[in-house]
Amino acid sequence: MKAVLLLAFAAAAFANDSAMEMLHRTAETYRKSGKIEFNVTIQKLESGGEKVSERFAVLRPGFAQIDQHVGSAQIAREERYIQQGRPVAIVIVRVTRDQWPEGTLPGAQFAMYRIDQKTFQVYKVSTYAGNTTEIDFYGGESPAAGMKAEGVSMIGMEAPDFTLSDPFGKPVHLRDLRGKVVVVDFWATWCGPCRALMPHIQKMHEQLASKGLEILGLDVGEDAATVAKFAKEQSYTFRLLRDGEPEVTSRYFVQAYPTTFVIGRAGRIVFRDTGSDTGLQTAVEKALTASVPPDLPARW
Structure with missing residues (x-):
């Protein structure tokens, strides 16, 4: 199978140093020859009775080795592409179902994001019901720093600050x-x-705005005329804003719409949900009645 770049989440599954040495040699060979496409073999993970998330954790320790062995084969090319304003790359690696003990993986079981600030890379690993697992690589100029996995939902983290305009x-x-x-709300x-x-x-805005609720509806990727x-x-009386790039959407790691966050008075995310309003009003009411810290963070 072909990959535009050597995406080595898979490399962490390699069992010994010789495999990593082979990976290193392959990367060096293609770097010297100027090629940007090569094959990546993903070996079967031995999992026994472990859950999908536990098997996926097996891949994580290899990230440092991955950076060491393949980083030099990527950095110069990707920085050049970014400077030229070109898309960096999209990698799709398809893994046959017989590489997994169960033969198939249920959709939306896990997703892992990894940020590389130097090369502006965002890696996403997703599983889908059926015959394949896809590993996608996204390149962009403004990835969010510090977010390690969608599984933490950003709850408890300080909400990334932003400035956006309404359609007018x-x-x-x-x-x-x-x-x-x-x-x-994205x-x-x-x-x-x-x-x-x-x-x-x-309706929630009408009921709770007087108690200190502010609602921002962030339209993602559409032009001002459409939103206007x-x-x-x-x-609607709550504010509609435009995230045209969409940079803020990336910083909040939004992957589907609608995705809604509740930010408490101290500037930390206390709730996140995608696709419904389940629990939203309860989370808002709880945040409104929570005690206000005597000294709010400087950025808030």
């Missing part, structure tokens, strides 16, 4: 909302579930 050009700074409970006009959720968010048209057609 008025900027909104998250840091200016210090001391409030903030709901950040959505798009083409997203049916997003539009279905909005009346619920509007939608805003004029609706009667």
